[in-house]
Amino acid sequence: MDVAIVGLGMHPFGRTPSMTGLEQGAAAARAALADAGVDFKKMEFAYGGSQDGGNADSLVNLLGLTGLQFTNVANGCATGGSSLHAAYSAIKSGQYDIGLVVGFDKHDRGAFNAKPADWGLDDWYGETGLMLTTQYFGMKIQRYMHDHGISRETLIRVAEKAFRNGSLTPTAWRKTALSWEEIENAPMVSEPLNKFMFCSPAEGGCALIVCRADMAHQLHPRPIYLKTAVVRSRNYGSFEVFSPSQPPEVANSPTVTASQAAFELAGVGPEDIDVAQLQDTEVGAEIMHMAENGFCEHGDQEKWLAEGATEITGRLPVNTDGGCLANGEPVGASGLRQVHEICVQLRGEGGARQVAGDPQVGYTHVYGAPGISGVNILAR
Amino acid sequence: MLEAKPLHEGLFTWPDAPPSLIGSRCLDCGEHAFPSQSSCRACSGQNMADVDLGNEGRLWTWTIQSFMPKTPYHTDETPETFRPYGVGYIELACGLKVESRLRENKADQLEIGMPMRLEIITVRKDDEGAELLTFQFCAAEEQD
Ligand SMILES: [Zn+2]
Numbered sequence: 110m111d112v113a114i115v116g117l118g119m120h121p122f123g124r125t126p127s128m129t130g131l132e133q134g135a136a137a138a139r140a141a142l143a144d145a146g147v148d149f150k151k152m153e154f155a156y157g158g159s160q161d162g163g164n165a166d167s168l169v170n171l172l173g174l175t176g177l178q179f180t181n182v183a184n185g186c187a188t189g190g191s192s193l194h195a196a197y198s199a200i201k202s203g204q205y206d207i208g209l210v211v212g213f214d215k216h217d218r219g220a221f222n223a224k225p226a227d228w229g230l231d232d233w234y235g236e237t238g239l240m241l242t243t244q245y246f247g248m249k250i251q252r253y254m255h256d257h258g259i260s261r262e263t264l265i266r267v268a269e270k271a272f273r274n275g276s277l278t279p280t281a282w283r284k285t286a287l288s289w290e291e292i293e294n295a296p297m298v299s300e301p302l303n304k305f306m307f308c309s310p311a312e313g314g315c316a317l318i319v320c321r322a323d324m325a326h327q328l329h330p331r332p333i334y335l336k337t338a339v340v341r342s343r344n345y346g347s348f349e350v351f352s353p354s355q356p357p358e359v360a361n362s363p364t365v366t367a368s369q370a371a372f373e374l375a376g377v378g379p380e381d382i383d384v385a386q387l388q389d390t391e392v393g394a395e396i397m398h399m400a401e402n403g404f405c406e407h408g409d410q411e412k413w414l415a416e417g418a419t420e421i422t423g424r425l426p427v428n429t430d431g432g433c434l435a436n437g438e439p440v441g442a443s444g445l446r447q448v449h450e451i452c453v454q455l456r457g458e459g460g461a462r463q464v465a466g467d468p469q470v471g472y473t474h475v476y477g478a479p480g481i482s483g484v485n486i487l488a489r
Numbered sequence: 490m491l492e493a494k495p496l497h498e499g500l501f502t503w504p505d506a507p508p509s510l511i512g513s514r515c516l517d518c519g520e521h522a523f524p525s526q527s528s529c530r531a532c533s534g535q536n537m538a539d540v541d542l543g544n545e546g547r548l549w550t551w552t553i554q555s556f557m558p559k560t561p562y563h564t565d566e567t568p569e570t571f572r573p574y575g576v577g578y579i580e581l582a583c584g585l586k587v588e589s590r591l592r593e594n595k596a597d598q599l600e601i602g603m604p605m606r607l608e609i610i611t612v613r614k615d616d617e618g619a620e621l622l623t624f625q626f627c628a629a630e631e632q633d
Pocket of ligand 1: 515516517518519520529530531532533534
């Protein structure tokens with residue numbers, strides 16, 4: 110049985126001091142239920158996740174104690190992708206007809222401070238100053254720029270695009286476009302990446318109602334079909350965060366393996382994708398993920414960005430809502446925001462940021478520590 | 490004067506001069522790891538032996554930590570005395586790339602491929618006043 114998305118809900122990303130993380134998740138869930146025109150009592154299952162906002166299954170205290178199967182998902186930055194994958198499997202298998210996927214979060218300001226023991230590392234690693242994701246991102250793009258001739262200008266172009274798209278997105282956190290000079294001269298965080306090249310931890314919630322494809326039209330006039338949902342973890346040799354050592358040979362990242370599997374399962378190729386969401390925890394990630402997901406050759410990003418190929422008006426619009434850079438990253442909700450945005454674009458409801466030409470097929474990609482990636486392919 | 494000691498045992502030889510990094514090698518598939526592991530990331534085997542990984546290599550990639558990290562960072566520094574530090578991966582003779590603090594902390598001092606050597610630095614003093622040591626790499630030309 111094919112799987113459709115018939116309800117989209119979001120609680121705006123950014124900061125909502127008056128609401129807990131759970132309340133933001135509940136608001137997103139209610140919005141998705143309203144969009145699909147169904148009651149929470151009709152939900153047969155739910156998959157939900159949050160890193161710092163509380164247990165997702167506590168949402169039933171706000172939404173109603175209906176006795177449904179509610180499973181908490183914790184998979185780092187890929188929590189949303191993994192929740193959607195689980196829901197996809199639940200419907201695909203024929204076990205369930207309709208359910209809720211929800212993610213939310215509420216993080217403290219500033220960089221995430223990870224604990225070495227949670228990652229199988231000893232305390233010295235953190236105490237001596239190596240336990241920072243920002244360092245990894247800086248080092249990965251530094252090597253990539255060296256190997257593939259990517260310039261600093263291209264890094265700036267990605268940030269410029271993100272905040273410009275954010276300025277067109279009512280639910281975005283950063284809604285002010287930034288000038289080239291503002292981005293170029295921002296304080297350095299972790300060479301070669303500066304303040305405006307990183308996304309920040311944030312708050313927000315996002316939810317989707319998924320159902321059997323054969324009942325989709327009863328619920329929404331424009332269902333979006335989830336062609337495939339794939340999650341992969343790292344192989345030996347993949348260059349990942351929090352690694353005291355890396356093997357000699359650099360292996361393909363989990364993004365490459367997830368992407369290849371997704372294209373194969375969906376029976377489409379990168380050339381068929383009309384609009385994409387690629388994980389942009391920082392600008393280097395978006396650049397590398399363009400090639401790792403098969404949309405261009407390594408090094409071609411230099412030309413693509415200069416030509417504006419990934420702008421809303423370009424041949425492959427990427428991160429049309431401003432991505433993580435403009436929306437921040439509430440970890441539990443972030444992967445679902447990507448799917449939400451692609452559904453908005455495929456429905457033609459993107460307003461000022463709508464991709465022209467009636468997009469038919471969309472793509473989402475999430476990537477996170479310690480080397481996990483989720484890819485979804487969606488179609489009208 | 491209390492004797493200085495490694496912050497964490499088993500990462501580098503001490504008090505050998507010059508010190509070397511200690512890692513492990515899989516006796517089944519030959520792959521190296523740092524720090525030494527009891528099982529192999531490549532083949533899942535458990536036939537591991539500790540090996541001397543040497544004390545020199547080339548810079549594979551780098552960045553600079555420009556602000557003082559939050560906990561679990563633990564040194565005697567304050568936000569006022571904090572000095573930015575480099576972070577990089579050093580490609581060793583065996584091919585393994587080891588992540589390390591770098592003495593160099595300015596972009597114009599660091600270049601991919603440059604030769605690097607191991608040195609031992611003080612992280613902080615413990616409650617009794619003994620210096621706790623860790624490793625870092627620095628440019629190999631800068632002999633002091
Ligand atoms: Zn082995």
